[in-house]
Amino acid sequence: MHHLGLNFGELLILLWRGKLDCGCTDNKNTWTWATLTGETWEYHGKLVAEARKFFPSSFHQPPRNPAEKINNGFKATEYFLAVLPRENWRHLCKGLHGARTMLQCSATGKEIREARIQLVQFVEEYEVMYYQRRVDRMHFCRPCIHTLLHLASEMIRIGPGAVSSQYTLEQLIGELGQSIRQPSNPFSNLAQQALIRCRINALKHMCPELDPKSVLHQPKGSLVVGNGYILLQPRKHSPSQLFSPEMDALEEAGIYSKQVRKWGRLRLPNGQIARSLYSESDKNRANVRNTRNVKIRVDGLKTYAEVWYYFLYAQCPDDLTAYALVSIYSDPLKEVLADSYNELWACFYQGDKSTPTTSWRLWFVVEKTGVDDAELLGGDTEDE
Incomplete structure (x- = not known):
């Protein structure tokens, strides 16, 4: 996670801002990629901060203004944001396409092979585009760039990093660190805490009823729909x-009905909560996070939709079924999707399709990095 998010993202941001060291034999005026400077950087930071309300509440960390927060606890997942020349942007998309596969909890052999090709090409193009085989730019080639060449082979050898190290290990390190109570003898204390954790986990495995999380928590007024x-x-x-x-x-x-009783939210099996236009339109807070967009399959094909509301309907008295009324976004712009190596899914919001085409708004998809990690760590959406 730190490699593909923090280390990788930090290096690219420093390049695009022209903040890396420049030797006397080099000239920053020749750095055509250094576009995030001056007013452009400030304006870009403002746009990023204004996008916060469009990121679901289940995201680890919504984007903040990088012009203000880049040196103050900026998170790894906030680094994949930039305004670049087309050549550099396409190069970034190629790297992200491979990195996305490496952040998954599972991947097919075909996906790993494709990711390896993308990452190798990214490193080669990085050396041509930024480093340019110049000795005075040797510091551009940090270890995080070379490590990209080994990610695919390591994923085949030991499995996805999301399972072996990225999320589970980071979570464990944080929890064990917080449990240390004897600073004078930290390593012995840490070993005992780890031993206690192993014993508790063994008991929970033998007797699942001892784990309170094994019992499904059903909030008051909710309804289990299967x-x-x-x-x-x-x-x-x-x-x-x-x-x-x-x-x-x-x-x-x-469904032939002129009336339905609307529900506002749906808890998914992984613990995340999908809201709806009905539940979010009643909130008067200025910074309400948009959590009503979902990824669905229609006729076996992936697409995206805005949930208007959920409801129950019975085709017969004993067959009460849950449904969601959604507004499906348009198909992605094919040229943009191909130009970005299938990374930028840009589409139009269609509403109820009675809205004139001229008022349609162009949207693009941002998926939570490693979204399937919720199944490992539990849903992180608070039940309001």
Whole structure:
């Protein structure tokens, strides 16, 4: 995590800001990639901070203004943000495409081979684009660049880093460090804390009922709908009248009703909570985080949608089923997707499709890094 986020991201940001050391035989005026400077850097930082409300509350750390926070606890997941010349931007996308695979908890052989090709090409192009085989730029080639060449082979040899080191090990180090109570003898204390942790884990494995997390917590007013999904409040006290676009969408799914009782949130099996337009439109806070966009499959194909609300419907008296009314975003712009090595998924918000095309807004997808780590560490979304 620190390699692909903190170390890798920090190096690139320093290059783009023109902050790396420049020898007397070099000239920063020739650094065509150093575009994040002066007013551009300040303006970019402002745009990044304003995007905070569009990042779901389940994200580790929403982006903050890098112009203000880059030297004050900036997180690894905040580093993948920049404004670059097209050549440098495409080079970054190629590296991110390979890095994304390396951050997954599982990957196919085909994905690993493709990631290896992308990462090797990224390193080669990095040396041509930035280092340029110049001795006075040797310090551009930090260990985090060379390590990219070994990630794919190591993933095949010992498994994904997300399982073997990145998230689980970081979590364990943090928890054991907080449990030390004898600074005068820290290593003995640390060994005892680790031993106690192993014994507790062994007992939980033999007797799962000893682990309070093994029992599904069902909040008050919620409803279990099967397969690990739980509907959560807010919930309408009475059925709401549907408008024409909503009824048309439900009829296409074989649901013939003019009224439904809306639910606002859905807890997913991994512990994350997906909200809806209904639940978030009632909040008056200025910095409400948008957590109503979801990734779904339609006819076997991946796409993205905005959840308007959840509801229950019974085709027959004994068959009460949970549904979600969603507004599907448009297909991605193919040229942009191909140009970014399948990294930038830019699409249009369509609403209920009755909105004139001229008012459509262009959106792009940002997925939580290592989103499947929630299954290892537990969901990190607070149940308000």
